[in-house]
Amino acid sequence: MTGTLMASKKLAGIGCLVAGTIMLAGPAWAEETVHDPHEGFNRTMFAVNEGLDTVLVKPVAQAYDFAVPLPAKASVGNLFGNIADIRNVLNNALQGKAADAGNDLGRLLINSTVGIFGLFDVASELGLDKHDEDFGQTLAVWGWAESDFLFLPILGPRTVRDTGGWVVDAYTDPTWYTLNKSVAARNTLVALRFVDVRASLLPSDKVVDEAALDKYAYVRDAYLQRRRNLIFDGSPPRLEDVLD
Amino acid sequence: MMKKLISLVFTALLTFPALAQEAPDVLVKRVTEEVLEIVRKDRDIQGGSTQKAVELVDQKVLPHFDFRHMAALAVGKDWKKASPGQQQQLTAEFKTLLVRTYSNALTSYKNQKIVYKPFKMDPGDSEVLVRTEVIQPGSKPVQIDYNLKKADAGWKVFDVVVAGISLVTNYRDQFAQEVRSGGIDGLIAAIAAKNKSLPGGSAKADGK
Numbered sequence: 314m315t316g317t318l319m320a321s322k323k324l325a326g327i328g329c330l331v332a333g334t335i336m337l338a339g340p341a342w343a344e345e346t347v348h349d350p351h352e353g354f355n356r357t358m359f360a361v362n363e364g365l366d367t368v369l370v371k372p373v374a375q376a377y378d379f380a381v382p383l384p385a386k387a388s389v390g391n392l393f394g395n396i397a398d399i400r401n402v403l404n405n406a407l408q409g410k411a412a413d414a415g416n417d418l419g420r421l422l423i424n425s426t427v428g429i430f431g432l433f434d435v436a437s438e439l440g441l442d443k444h445d446e447d448f449g450q451t452l453a454v455w456g457w458a459e460s461d462f463l464f465l466p467i468l469g470p471r472t473v474r475d476t477g478g479w480v481v482d483a484y485t486d487p488t489w490y491t492l493n494k495s496v497a498a499r500n501t502l503v504a505l506r507f508v509d510v511r512a513s514l515l516p517s518d519k520v521v522d523e524a525a526l527d528k529y530a531y532v533r534d535a536y537l538q539r540r541r542n543l544i545f546d547g548s549p550p551r552l553e554d555v556l557d
Numbered sequence: 558m559m560k561k562l563i564s565l566v567f568t569a570l571l572t573f574p575a576l577a578q579e580a581p582d583v584l585v586k587r588v589t590e591e592v593l594e595i596v597r598k599d600r601d602i603q604g605g606s607t608q609k610a611v612e613l614v615d616q617k618v619l620p621h622f623d624f625r626h627m628a629a630l631a632v633g634k635d636w637k638k639a640s641p642g643q644q645q646q647l648t649a650e651f652k653t654l655l656v657r658t659y660s661n662a663l664t665s666y667k668n669q670k671i672v673y674k675p676f677k678m679d680p681g682d683s684e685v686l687v688r689t690e691v692i693q694p695g696s697k698p699v700q701i702d703y704n705l706k707k708a709d710a711g712w713k714v715f716d717v718v719v720a721g722i723s724l725v726t727n728y729r730d731q732f733a734q735e736v737r738s739g740g741i742d743g744l745i746a747a748i749a750a751k752n753k754s755l756p757g758g759s760a761k762a763d764g765k
Contacts, residue, residue, distance in 0.1 A: 526747055530731045534727050542720070
């Protein structure tokens with residue numbers, strides 16, 4: 314497959330070590346069964362979250378989406394995107410992706426200065442593409458390929474690995490710690506980011522509601538596929554075909 | 558006049574065989590651009606008319622999809638347990654579900670740009686991946702990939718992958734769950750019930 318080929322070429326260029334880790338992890342990916350031993354707990358938490366979302370989170374996100382003009386929303390998205398580039402630089406480096414780390418460091422520097430504290434994503438317009446990485450992905454590249462699925466209220470779908478990764482990411486995230494001299498400012502930023510993320514998901518709500526036979530399973534499997542895609546930097550090997 | 562006509566006929570003759578073997582990346586680009594061109598002009602679709610969006614998809618997109626292949630991919634291992642008749646029913650119901658739910662996406666189209674990623678294939682390839690990206694102001698680009706397989710009638714799409722999420726294999730576990738509890742017929746009934754519950758699912762004859 315073209316995708317696999319591109320992926321392996323890219324990886325080979327970056328370092329055989331990383332490629333080797335993924336190859337070793339290979340057979341486990343091909344399994345069809347989903348890793349969800351905590352399904353009972355997860356489904357309960359999913360229901361709790363759906364309730365919270367209906368009465369609180371979604372209305373707030375809808376109000377935000379309606380009231381804030383597009384340029385301002387774009388700036389909010391860019392601001393948090395710029396903060397996330399710190400995490401991207403670190404995790405690209407931890408995964409041995411030197412070129413991507415350098416690229417994302419360039420993004421961070423350009424957007425923090427020319428882009429006025431990250432309000433404008435100048436780097437993307439200059440052709441510096443973003444590489445989404447986080448510590449959960451780093452752990453996967455290091456060999457923790459499969460992890461139990463976990464659904465937590467507010468935090469949403471995760472795996473055990475990615476929950477741990479998320480905690481580590483928080484330590485490299487200035488939103489959480491450099492502003493902790495003012496708890497109010499920190500909380501405002503964290504809440505704003507949360508609302509911004511939820512608002513960006515509004516258009517897909519209807520699709521998921523209509524497409525899913527079982528919403529919990531649909532969300533879970535979509536999350537796991539998405540993570541797998543991110544771990545393989547957009548070119549995961551295809552699962553084998555069953556037809557004929 | 559005559560000259561023009563002759564040259565027109567010649568062009569048609571020359572392009573026709575080319576069209577029949579249209580390269581997969583060219584096919585994806587042509588169909589996408591044709592569809593978006595219509596959406597940009599159609600106020601009904603922009604205004605949220607699912608019915609119109611479904612009609613457009615029916616006419617322009619579906620001929621290039623292999624729904625049997627898609628259904629098999631979504632059902633997974635259990636596909637081989639299904640009789641030819643059941644496979645036909647599964648294909649039909651799954652097609653309705655996919656078309657209904659994802660045609661709606663067209664109604665939220667607003668000036669997004671599609672970028673077609675560089676495409677490479679070997680002459681002998683019978684399966685390829687065509688990669689595109691949707692660019693929209695103020696949000697992250699969304700990756701949309703099409704898996705195509707070569708058939709006698711040209712290349713056919715058998716999977717669409719949005720941001721890494723396959724719209725087809727994402728059903729695998731849900732479908733397996735239905736088969737475990739109600740067999741293949743249970744699965745067919747579950748998809749059919751879902752289709753009926755969707756807006757406009759029971760009848761399109763009510764004239765709106």
